[in-house]
Amino acid sequence: xxxxxxxxxxxxxxxxxxxxxxxxxxxxxxxxxxxxxxxxxxxxxxxxxxxxxxxxxxxxxxxxxxxxxxxxxxxxxxxxxxxxxxxxxxxxxxxxxxxxxxxxxxxxxxxxxxxxxxxxxxxxxxxxxxxxxxxxxxxxxxxxxxxxxxxxxxxxxxxxxxxxxxxxxxxxxxxxxxxxxxxxxxxxxxxxxxxxxxxxxxxxxxxxxxxxxxxxxxxxxxxxxxxxxxxxxxxxxxxxxxxxxxxxxxxxxxxxxxxxxxxxxxxxxxxxxxxxxxxxxxxxxxxxxxxxxxxxxxxxxxxxxxxxxxxxxxxxxxx
Amino acid sequence: xxxxxxxxxxxxxxxxxxxxxxxxxxxxxxxxxxxxxxxxxxxxxxxxxxxxxxxxxxxxxxxxxxxxxxxxxxxxxxxxxxxxxxxxxxxxxxxxxxxxxxxxxxxxxxxxxxxxxxxxxxxxxxxxxxxxxxxxxxxxxxxxxxxxxxxxxxxxxxxxxxxxxxxxxxxxxxxxxxxxxxxxxxxxxxxxxxxxxxxxxxxxxxxxxxxxxxxxxxxxxxxxxxxxxxxxxxxxxxxxxxxxxxxxxxxxxxxxxxxxxxxxxxxxxxx
Numbered sequence: 001x002x003x004x005x006x007x008x009x010x011x012x013x014x015x016x017x018x019x020x021x022x023x024x025x026x027x028x029x030x031x032x033x034x035x036x037x038x039x040x041x042x043x044x045x046x047x048x049x050x051x052x053x054x055x056x057x058x059x060x061x062x063x064x065x066x067x068x069x070x071x072x073x074x075x076x077x078x079x080x081x082x083x084x085x086x087x088x089x090x091x092x093x094x095x096x097x098x099x100x101x102x103x104x105x106x107x108x109x110x111x112x113x114x115x116x117x118x119x120x121x122x123x124x125x126x127x128x129x130x131x132x133x134x135x136x137x138x139x140x141x142x143x144x145x146x147x148x149x150x151x152x153x154x155x156x157x158x159x160x161x162x163x164x165x166x167x168x169x170x171x172x173x174x175x176x177x178x179x180x181x182x183x184x185x186x187x188x189x190x191x192x193x194x195x196x197x198x199x200x201x202x203x204x205x206x207x208x209x210x211x212x213x214x215x216x217x218x219x220x221x222x223x224x225x226x227x228x229x230x231x232x233x234x235x236x237x238x239x240x241x242x243x244x245x246x247x248x249x250x251x252x253x254x255x256x257x258x259x260x261x262x263x264x265x266x267x268x269x270x271x272x273x274x275x276x277x278x279x280x281x282x283x284x285x286x287x288x289x290x291x292x293x294x295x296x297x298x299x300x301x302x303x304x305x306x307x308x309x310x311x312x313x314x315x316x317x318x319x
Numbered sequence: 320x321x322x323x324x325x326x327x328x329x330x331x332x333x334x335x336x337x338x339x340x341x342x343x344x345x346x347x348x349x350x351x352x353x354x355x356x357x358x359x360x361x362x363x364x365x366x367x368x369x370x371x372x373x374x375x376x377x378x379x380x381x382x383x384x385x386x387x388x389x390x391x392x393x394x395x396x397x398x399x400x401x402x403x404x405x406x407x408x409x410x411x412x413x414x415x416x417x418x419x420x421x422x423x424x425x426x427x428x429x430x431x432x433x434x435x436x437x438x439x440x441x442x443x444x445x446x447x448x449x450x451x452x453x454x455x456x457x458x459x460x461x462x463x464x465x466x467x468x469x470x471x472x473x474x475x476x477x478x479x480x481x482x483x484x485x486x487x488x489x490x491x492x493x494x495x496x497x498x499x500x501x502x503x504x505x506x507x508x509x510x511x512x513x514x515x516x517x518x519x520x521x522x523x524x525x526x527x528x529x530x531x532x533x534x535x536x537x538x539x540x541x542x543x544x545x546x547x548x549x550x551x552x553x554x555x556x557x558x559x560x561x562x563x564x565x566x567x568x569x570x571x572x573x574x575x576x577x578x579x580x581x582x583x584x585x586x587x588x589x590x
Contacts, residue, residue, distance in 0.1 A: 104488045125490040132488045134481040142503060142580040155499055156489035185580060205489060213481075 053209060053241040054080040054103055059112035061098055071110070072098045074266030080258075082208075085235055085242040087252035087259045089298065091306050095267025096245045100211050103243065104130050117208055128156055131202025133212040137194035139186040146182040149173050149200040156205070165204070172200040175237070176230060192223040196230070203234070209241045217247065225283075228254050232281055249298050253291055254281060259298060263305035271301050370550040375557065378550035385539065386558050392535040393524050394562055396452060400459025401520040401566075405513060407460060408467025412505075415468075416475045417497065429468065437462045437523070441530035455527035455535075462523040463516040470512025474505025507581035510574040517570055521563040536562075 061073040073095040080086045088096040101107040102114055105124035114121035117129050124130055139148045149169035153160055160168075173182055176196040186194055195215060202210055216224045228251055235242060235255075246252050252259045256275055263270040276290045285291055352372045358364070359371040366374060379386065411429065415422035437458065444454035478501050486496045528537025536555050543551035574581070 101484065104484070106484050106487055125488055128489055130488055132485050134485065136479055136481055138479055138482040138485055140500070140503070142578070151499075152485065152489050152491075155486065155491050155495050187580065211488075 051082045052079045053082040053084075054078070054114070054116050054243070056099070056102075056114045057112050059099075059102065059109045059114055061095065061102060061107060062110045063098075071266045073102075073109075074268050076112075076267070076269055078260065078269065080241060080243060082241055083239045084257040085231075085244065085255050087244045087246055087256040088262060089246055089249065089252045089259055089302065090262030090267075091264050091302070093267070094262040094264040094305070096262050097213050098267070099262075100213050100243060100245050103209075104132060104211055128205060129207055130209045130211050131205045131207040133195075133198050133202050133210065133215045135214045135217045137186070137191075137198040139194055139197055141186050144183045144185060145173060145178060145189065145197045145200075146170060148186065148197050149204050152201055153204050168206070169200065169204045172203040173197065175203065175234065176200045190223075192219055192227060195219065195227065199230070199234070203238070207240070209243065211243050213245045214247065215244070216251070224248070224251065229282065231255055232279075236280055249295050249302070250286075253277075253294050253298065254285060259294075261298065261301045261305055270305050273297060273301075367547050367549050370553055374550045375553040378548075378554040379557065382551060382554060386536075386555060389534060389536045389539045389555070390558055390562060393521075393528070393537065393559070396455040396459065396524040396527065396535065397517075397520045397562070397566065399452070400456040400523060401463060401517055403456060403460040404463035404516050404520065405467050408464040408512065408516070409471050409509070411464070411468045412471035412475060413497075415472060416501070417493070429465070432461075433465045438526050441526055444527070445531040450531055450533065454530070455524055455532070458527040458530075459520045459523035462526075463519040466515040466519065467509065467512040470508040470515075471505055474508030475501045477508065478504050506578045507574075510570065510578060510581075513570050514567060517566045518563055521559065521566070525559060
């Protein structure tokens with residue numbers, strides 16, 4: 001197992017042109033690594049990420065599932081360590097949601113391989129490895145919070161009794177802070193609470209991985225921040241591998257071990273940054289100068305990925 | 320105790336609100352009827368041309384037995400035809416969603432068929448299916464299934480794609496998605512379609528009876544008009560309307576029972 005997550009994602013504060021990161025990754029495809037620079041871990045608990053939970057090797061995805069169609073994802077190499085939180089960030093149309101769906105086994109790569117927990121991503125659904133959370137809470141309006149949280153488990157695993165499913169759902173609703181609202185209908189819950197139910201539903205499956213596609217995109221700023229702290233809390237308790245697709249730089253930096261910046265047309269990873277902050281993180285993390293630096297760096301990379309010249313000086317130059 | 324009292328108070332309050340809501344309509348209806356009555360008396364309009372409301376009321380009372388018997392015949396046609404329309408409508412929608420190729424083949428044909436004026440089919444159905452219940456029921460079915468199919472389809476397809484992804488991500492099959500997500504999501508839409516379908520059904524029954532019948536409200540209307548018994552024609556029309564309204568509100572009650580969680584498409588309460 002040569003693929004070590006720590007070395008895989010450490011283009012930190014490296015001002016090399018964005019294209020280089022992607023290219024070096026492509027060249028090393030098949031050897032297990034995707035970054036030429038084996039920098040050491042920075043600010044990351046050693047307990048996490050020594051084994052990859054998800055690996056992508058030279059993944060190309062064309063829509064709609066044809067080899068001739070334009071590539072949505074063109075040559076992505078990625079290694080996501082077990083028990084780490086990783087964000088995918090980038091402009092609309094960069095394929096980050098598609099990549100997430102491919103990890104869930106919902107979209108098959110046209111070329112290349114995605115492995116999840118040691119097998120092809122195609123088996124992810126059958127092995128019930130992932131819990132998905134989308135921007136829409138997708139709750140059934142005629143079911144209570146408890147029934148909604150238990151629903152996917154009951155549908156997917158007939159061996160689990162209704163009672164057990166409800167017990168597990170209740171535990172997870174308590175974990176997300178909804179112990180008082182088990183019997184409430186979705187129409188009686190706020191947007192943030194509905195999204196908490198959706199997270200509890202994913203956790204009730206007891207998956208190894210949480211895949212979250214802009215989960216807080218529809219929420220107001222304060223609720224968003226609360227949800228970020230909730231996710232940190234959930235991660236501290238469960239140590240799940242979490243992959244988060246987001247548009248919010250703040251959210252990505254606050255939550256992640258690693259942030260992968262994607263560019264569009266075609267979708268690819270243009271740089272990967274390890275956030276130099278330890279855990280646990282909380283609202284004090286915002287005040288850490290390293291937080292701001294990482295944020296600035298990501299902002300520059302994102303502007304590059306949009307094809308802009310960069311409105312702000314890079315973090316290095318600012319020093 | 321207190322709970323029961325407050326609940327009772329809330330209910331009587333709700334009842335009062337309903338009455339207040341109905342009041343403007345009732346007042347307008349009364350005004351129209353009074354003006355109608357006054358105009359007929361003032362201009363001495365012939366009874367054959369347009370009877371006064373009081374004449375119609377008189378005809379209703381005198382012919383109560385005949386009208387009741389006719390109502391039973393028509394109501395039976397409406398109920399059976401409507402039930403068939405709902406079954407066929409739902410079945411078509413399910414087939415179209417579940418089997419995409421079949422759906423692509425069927426859907427344009429259904430739309431094409433919908434543009435055929437069904438009234439013109441009534442005599443043909445009499446020719447094919449005889450003079451009795453069958454041609455009316457079949458006519459009602461072909462008139463009323465379309466809104467059911469259309470709304471059911473819209474409901475089945477109203478499920479977010481991300482919800483389908485969610486189901487598939489845990490290995491759920493298409494049938495699970497259909498049973499647990501699509502069909503329940505479609506129920507409020509289905510109810511809206513059924514409300515349209517029931518009014519079509521009443522029209523279908525009357526048209527069917529016009530084309531050839533020996534009983535029913537449509538038959539009464541046709542027979543009375545050949546006799547120049549205009550008050551009776553209007554009396555039968557009043558009964559037809561009442562039948563339609565009663566069926567409509569029965570479906571609305573069914574809606575409250577079946578999908579209490581659904582957003583209300585209640586146009587009356589919007590105003």
